[in-house]
Amino acid sequence: xxxxxxxxxxxxxxxxxxxxxxxxxxxxxxxxxxxxxxxxxxxxxxxxxxxxxxxxxxxxxxxxxxxxxxxxxxxxxxxxxxxxxxxxxxxxxxxxxxxxxxxxxxxxxxxxxxxxxxxxxxxxxxxxxxxxxxxxxxxxxxxxxxxxxxx
Numbered sequence: 001x002x003x004x005x006x007x008x009x010x011x012x013x014x015x016x017x018x019x020x021x022x023x024x025x026x027x028x029x030x031x032x033x034x035x036x037x038x039x040x041x042x043x044x045x046x047x048x049x050x051x052x053x054x055x056x057x058x059x060x061x062x063x064x065x066x067x068x069x070x071x072x073x074x075x076x077x078x079x080x081x082x083x084x085x086x087x088x089x090x091x092x093x094x095x096x097x098x099x100x101x102x103x104x105x106x107x108x109x110x111x112x113x114x115x116x117x118x119x120x121x122x123x124x125x126x127x128x129x130x131x132x133x134x135x136x137x138x139x140x141x142x143x144x145x146x147x148x149x150x151x
Contacts, residue, residue, distance in 0.1 A: 006065035007045055007053070008036045014057050024056055025049065076134045090146070093139045100132040 001009070011032060014021045022032040034043035045053075050062050060074065067074045107128040111121035 001061065001065050001068075003050075003062060003065040003069060004036075004038045006061040007050060008038055010053060010057055010059045010061050011036045013059070021053070021056065025052060073130070073133070075130075075137050077137075090139075090142055093135070093142050097132070097135045097139050100128070100135045104128040104132050 011018050011021055018029040018032040018036075022029040025032065031043065034040050035045040035049070037043070054060060054062050064074050104125070107121075107125045111117055111125055
C-alpha cells in the first residue's frame with residue numbers, strides 16, 4: 001500500500017471517519033477528505049498532519065507505507081517491561097524470541113505446504129517476521145540495559 005492509499009484508509013477507517021477525526025485535527029471534515037483524496041491535486045496532507053493522524057488514530061499504516069516506499073521497515077519500540085535488567089528477565093525474553101521464530105517457521109511452512117504462495121499467506125509471513133524482529137529488538141534493549149558502564 002502506498003502512502004496516499006494508507007492515509008485515505010486510515011482516515012476513512014477511523015470510527016466516524018473524517019467527520020469524527022477532523023475536529024481533533026482542527027480542520028473541517030471536507031478539508032480532511034480532500035487532503036486524503038488520492039484524486040485531489042490541490043489539497044495535500046502535511047507530514048506533521050500525517051504524524052498527528054497516526055498518533056490520534058493509533059494506526060501505523062501511513063508510517064509503514066512511507067517506510068516501505070523507502071525500502072525500510074518499522075519496528076515497535078520495546079515497552080518498559082522489555083528493559084527490566086535481570087538474568088531472569090533476559091531468559092524470559094530469549095524464550096519469547098524463540099517463540100516468535102517458531103511462529104515465523106510455522107507461517108512459512110503453512111504458506112508453502114500446497115506449493116502456492118497467496119497474497120494473504122505473504123502478509124501472514126510478513127507479520128510473523130515483524131513480530132520476530134520486534135522481539136529481537138526488545139531482547140537487545142534488555143541486554144543493553146544490563147551493560148555495566150566503565151568496565
